[in-house]
Each structure stands twice: as structure tokens, then as C-alpha cells.
Amino acid sequence: MPVPTRVTTRAVATSALSAAVAVAAYFGTEPLTAVAGALVILLALGWAPLLRLPARGGTTVVVAIAGLGGVAVAYATRGEPVLRHLPVVIAMALVLAFVAEMLRRGGRARLVESVSGTVTGVVVAVASAGWVAAGRTEAGADLVVTSAVGLAVASAVAALPVARGWAGSLVGVVLGGAAAAGAATVVPSVDLVTGAVAGVVTGLVAAVLRLLFERQPALAGRLPTLSAIAVPVAVSGILVFAVGRLVLA
Incomplete structure (x- = not known):
């Protein structure tokens, strides 16, 4: 039986992808948009x-079409x-998802599962x-x-030998919040509290998804692994936006 990709490998890759988001944001909206598009492609492929x-x-x-x-x-929105x-x-x-199902042949096996899985994606x-x-x-x-730094640290913690189970995940959340709070002290527009909240939120995403994918047999394949690596970063995007609107409003 194929062995799922190690948690440490996925954790390091997710951390690197989070760092790429931070670097892209530093250089402007266009690079950040390009990295967000790359996240969608990685997610869609697997x-x-x-x-x-x-x-x-x-x-x-x-x-892929929905994400892009x-x-x-x-x-484009101003x-x-x-x-x-x-x-x-x-x-x-959603309409496109149903159209895709209508175009299927061979009896459309597992129709509900297919539609719900596509909509979730x-x-x-x-x-x-x-x-x-x-x-x-x-x-x-x-x-x-600030948020991407917190996510990168929280994800990287999963690669440590001591970070196992719920206890290790909670350590990742705490360290992610601390890292984001530390990053907030060196940027002008984010205060300490907002940084900590953003770091804790993204850290929770990383922790929950790590536990969710821990025993997923499909992660023995390359494409599913790419998707699992991208999911925490993709999901964190909308949550970071919500933190920005609620905390900084």
C-alpha cells in the first residue's frame, strides 16, 4: 500500500508557500495576485x-475556473x-458544477458525493x-x-518531532500567534493585538487541517499532496481579510 506523504514534508511546504505570500505582498498587489492564482492551480490539480x-x-x-x-x-474590483x-x-x-455533472457519462456514479466535493473545492x-x-x-x-508569517510558523511547527497530536497543534497555534504579533511590531499599519489575532486564526487553520489530513490515504499521490499543501494557505486568505475588516474597522 502506498505510504502517505509525511506530515513534516507537507508542513515545510505549506510554510514555504505562506512565506511566498508574504514576500509577494511586500512587492505589491500584482505579485500577490499571481501567488493567489498559483494557490488556486495547486489546489485544483489535486x-x-x-x-x-x-x-x-x-x-x-x-x-480552477471558480478560484481564478x-x-x-x-x-479588478475598485x-x-x-x-x-x-x-x-x-x-x-455552482451552476458550472451541475453542468459538469450533466456532461458525465457512464451512469454518473456517486453523484451527490461528486457535486458536494466539487462545491467544497x-x-x-x-x-x-x-x-x-x-x-x-x-x-x-x-x-x-503579518498573517502569512504567523501561518508559516504555525505550519513549520508541525515538522518538529515533538509536535504530535492535539498538544503539538496547540503549540503551533500559540507560536503562530506569537510570531504574527512579533511581525506586527515591525510594520506600521498593524497593531500587536491584530497581529496576534491573525496569527492565532491562521494557526488554527493549519492545526485543524493537519489533523484532518494526517491519515488520509490519498496523500500517497503527488497531486493530492499538492492540494493538501495549498489548502491551509488558500482558506486562510478569506479569514485574514475578515480579521482585517473586523479588528481594524
Whole structure:
């Protein structure tokens, strides 16, 4: 039986991807948008095999289109609210998901599972647009950098030998919050409390998803592993945007 990719390998890769988000945000909206688009591609490529869905081709196309559409809309939207057109993207993606199922042949086995899995992938992929939107908040790149640093540290903790189970995950959350708070002290637009909140939120995402994927057999494949690496970073995007709007409002 194939052996799932080690937690440490995925943790280091997720940490590196989070660091890429921070670096991109430092250089501007365009690089950040490009990295958010890359997150969507990584996620879409492995989402169907990660969930072992029956219609892999259709799911991949729908998730990729929805995610890239969300990122493009977040980049193109001017004024507030930044994500006001995102519900339209999700609604159109839902229609596309059903169209993809209608185009299936061979009896459409596991139809409900296929639709629900595709829709879940759409939501996760569209969440990547949150990084672009967060870069447009009052704190802008400072908020993105601070949050990404917290996520990178929280993810990296999972690679340590002592970080096992719930206790290790909680350590990652605490260290992620501390790292984000520390990063907040060196940027002008994010205060200590906001940094800590952003770090704890992204750390919780990393911890929960790490435990969720810990014994997933599909992670023996390369494409599912890519998707599992990208999921924490993608989901964190919309949560970071929410922290920016709620805490900094």
C-alpha cells in the first residue's frame, strides 16, 4: 500500500508557500495576485484525487475556473467592499458544477458525493481571493505579511518531532500567534493585538487541517499532496481579510 506523504514534508511546504505570500505582498498587489492564482492551480490539480471524487476532470476544471475567477474579480474590483462581486462568482461556479455533472457519462456514479466535493473545492479555491482583498484593506500589505508569517510558523511547527497530536497543534497555534504579533511590531499599519489575532486564526487553520489530513490515504499521490499543501494557505486568505475588516474597522 502506498505510504502517505509525511506530515513534516507537507508542513515545510505549506510554510514555504505562506512565506511566498508574504514576500509577494511586500512587492505589491500584482505579485500577490499571481501567488493567489498559483494557490488556486495547486489546489485544483489535486482536489478531486484528494477527496477521491469520481469525475476528476470536471472537478478540476470547475474548481480552477471558480478560484481564478474569484482572484481576478478581487484584483479588478475598485472601491468598497472589495469582495462585493464574489457571490456572483460562487453562484456561477455552482451552476458550472451541475453542468459538469450533466456532461458525465457512464451512469454518473456517486453523484451527490461528486457535486458536494466539487462545491467544497469551489469555496476553498475562491477563499484564495481573500489574500488579494486583504492587501486592499486599510492595513494592506502589512496585514498580509503579518498573517502569512504567523501561518508559516504555525505550519513549520508541525515538522518538529515533538509536535504530535492535539498538544503539538496547540503549540503551533500559540507560536503562530506569537510570531504574527512579533511581525506586527515591525510594520506600521498593524497593531500587536491584530497581529496576534491573525496569527492565532491562521494557526488554527493549519492545526485543524493537519489533523484532518494526517491519515488520509490519498496523500500517497503527488497531486493530492499538492492540494493538501495549498489548502491551509488558500482558506486562510478569506479569514485574514475578515480579521482585517473586523479588528481594524
